[in-house]
Amino acid sequence: MKKTIINSKFTGQQKLMLTVFMIIAFLIGLPTLIYLFIEMPGQPNYVNSFSDYFFSSLFFVSIFLFMLLFSKQGIITDNGNLKYSLFIFGIPFLSKKINLENITDITILTYRASQKLAWVSVANPDLSVSTEISKVVLLNSNHSYKDIILITRRRDYAEKIIKSLNEELNLEYNIYSPPVISRRRR
Structure with missing residues (x-):
């Protein structure tokens, strides 16, 4: 298997927007996720609502945006097969086989x-x-x-x-x- 990795798929403007969205999602998602798993002593039992789960899922969205931000595009050739792929730190992430x-x-x-x-x-x-x-x-x-x-x-x-x-x-x-x-x- 031979990998040829070239460059990022995103322009500078797109990277800037991804960075802003990643930071916002992280700053909203992490405290909400921590709040879901830590019980406060002396507080009544709190039933988590849909919005709590939604905002905590933003933490995982920020991780996905981080991976996209550092992804690069390239190709993989393996035994006569050709695949277009996105690479994250040199590891194939999303691949598409080409006929x-x-x-x-x-x-x-x-x-x-x-x-x-x-x-x-x-x-x-x-x-x-x-x-x-x-x-x-x-x-x-x-x-x-x-x-x-x-x-x-x-x-x-x-x-x-x-x-x-x-x-x-x-x-x-x-x-x-x-x-x-x-x-x-x-």
Whole structure:
């Protein structure tokens, strides 16, 4: 089993939002969870309500958000099988098997994109940040079928994935050239 781990799936803005939600969930969930399991001496027996259980579950939500915050994306190749996976501290967390039937080629498709940041666009609605997105795509022999397996903002990460798939699964790197379909004139 060979793992190729590249980068986080989240942007800086998304990581900031995850951090804020994680801290809020932790600060609400931990005291409520402690309160559920500690009986106060001299206090009457208290029947826990639904809201107590709900707020205590926020502690477990904060743990999940912590794991997502430090997750990275990558691929796993094992005995001719390919899986896309999220890794937490190098351990596969969520995996999705990718069908390699009739797949012979691999390529990188590059797109230009722009992103508006929420707190900046309020002051200047026309301000956006331009980026380049690289998609690692599996292709069949005549390039009529394509399957996107990974999206990253850095081309060197996409090239690292391509090199790994070329070594492990013998997929050939080609430039994407879809078949031309002749249309009937009316």
